[in-house]
Amino acid sequence: MAAMEPAQRCPACRARLGTAAVCSRCGSDFSIARRAERQARALAGIAVQQLVLGQTEQAAATADAACALAHSPLAQALSQMLRQRSSQPQRVTGSGLEI
Numbered sequence: 591m592a593a594m595e596p597a598q599r600c601p602a603c604r605a606r607l608g609t610a611a612v613c614s615r616c617g618s619d620f621s622i623a624r625r626a627e628r629q630a631r632a633l634a635g636i637a638v639q640q641l642v643l644g645q646t647e648q649a650a651a652t653a654d655a656a657c658a659l660a661h662s663p664l665a666q667a668l669s670q671m672l673r674q675r676s677s678q679p680q681r682v683t684g685s686g687l688e689i
């Protein structure tokens with residue numbers, strides 16, 4: 591899965607922004623947005639850890655929090671997957687619980 595891409599262009603003047611927090615052309619400051627993106631990535635990582643530990647409800651809540659904070663493809667994928675999982679009926683098979 592690709593890492594979350596920072597904004598490539600300044601939303602104000604369309605100058606190339608790259609990973610800079612301040613636009614070199616118009617001076618718009620995106621440091622708060624950058625911080626939110628970093629926090630969303632960190633939350634997505636925590637959600638993955640929670641999922642690995644079997645804490646699916648916490649993982650879903652953490653992924654949702656990451657999605658609310660900033661666009662995070664990983665968190666969005668986790669949130670959708672966990673939402674689909676929780677809406678599907680669970681079947682018990684001979685080898686154990688099948689999800």
Ligand SMILES: [Zn+2]
Binds near residue numbers: 600604614615616
């Ligand atoms: Zn700009």
